Amino acid sequence: MRRSLARALAVCLAALLTACGTTTTSDIATDGPSAPSASAPSASAPTAAEAPAAIRQGFQRSLEKTVRMDVTIKAGNQTVTMRSALEPATGGMTLDMTTPEPVSMVVTADAVYVQQDEKDGKPWLKLDRARLRPEGQLAQGLDIRAQAGILGGVVSAQSAGNGRYTGVADPDKAVAAASSESERATLRNAFKVLKTKAVPFTATLDDAGRLTLLTYTFDTAAGAVDNEMKMHSFGEPVTITAPKASQTEAAAAEMYRFF
Numbered sequence: 001m002r003r004s005l006a007r008a009l010a011v012c013l014a015a016l017l018t019a020c021g022t023t024t025t026s027d028i029a030t031d032g033p034s035a036p037s038a039s040a041p042s043a044s045a046p047t048a049a050e051a052p053a054a055i056r057q058g059f060q061r062s063l064e065k066t067v068r069m070d071v072t073i074k075a076g077n078q079t080v081t082m083r084s085a086l087e088p089a090t091g092g093m094t095l096d097m098t099t100p101e102p103v104s105m106v107v108t109a110d111a112v113y114v115q116q117d118e119k120d121g122k123p124w125l126k127l128d129r130a131r132l133r134p135e136g137q138l139a140q141g142l143d144i145r146a147q148a149g150i151l152g153g154v155v156s157a158q159s160a161g162n163g164r165y166t167g168v169a170d171p172d173k174a175v176a177a178a179s180s181e182s183e184r185a186t187l188r189n190a191f192k193v194l195k196t197k198a199v200p201f202t203a204t205l206d207d208a209g210r211l212t213l214l215t216y217t218f219d220t221a222a223g224a225v226d227n228e229m230k231m232h233s234f235g236e237p238v239t240i241t242a243p244k245a246s247q248t249e250a251a252a253a254e255m256y257r258f259f
Helices: 005-020 025-031 049-060 137-142 169-178 181-191 253-255
Strands: 065-074 076-085 093-099 102-107 110-114 124-128 155-159 164-169 199-205 211-220 223-232 248-250
Touching: 049 155, 049 164, 049 199, 049 211, 124 253, 137 181, 155 199, 164 169, 169 181
Parallel strands: 124 248
Antiparallel strands: 065 076, 065 223, 076 093, 093 102, 102 110, 110 124, 155 164, 164 199, 199 211, 211 223
């Protein structure tokens, strides 16, 4: 596995850790009135006081069934895209990314397969999930539900109608809300380039309280970094199949130092 591929995968995981957001169990129980269940439309839209909690919880609601997630990050003339299909019940995932170098990944219950150049060996490198460092970016990034991301720092939100909200997130609060020291370190590294301590965002919730769209902009000394995450195809079938054994090779022991 080339070091460049390891770096590209690290970029991908850092982007996911920064973009995604959930709540903890205590947040759902105590942080304002509960959001509507995913099986029935919302009786009423969240008030201004309730909106931050509803938005933070919206990502978790989006993961109650299978879902597809599209992430786009633009900085100047560079664009990073990620397209993934998630099966939260099993932890399965497929992910295709351009950095602009393409990276593809298939995640099953017990392994992570990363596509590599055939000149490096067989088309897919296999990593044993049980051997991943629990505090490492790969293990952390695979547990999508555990991430706090920028949504962990949502401090205010106002309704713009039709389930759309505008608001502000505080990066310091996002770091504090992180579920692990590894994630906190990733967020600190991502946020240290910010010129201000306020990140404007827009979010859209559907009638079931699920997050369907999140956009936010990082204002940095080098220019704006625009982030967009779309979630869709809730409950629709996804196919997550491990590559054939003949197309895979086991990662060398030294590779686990990266992950």
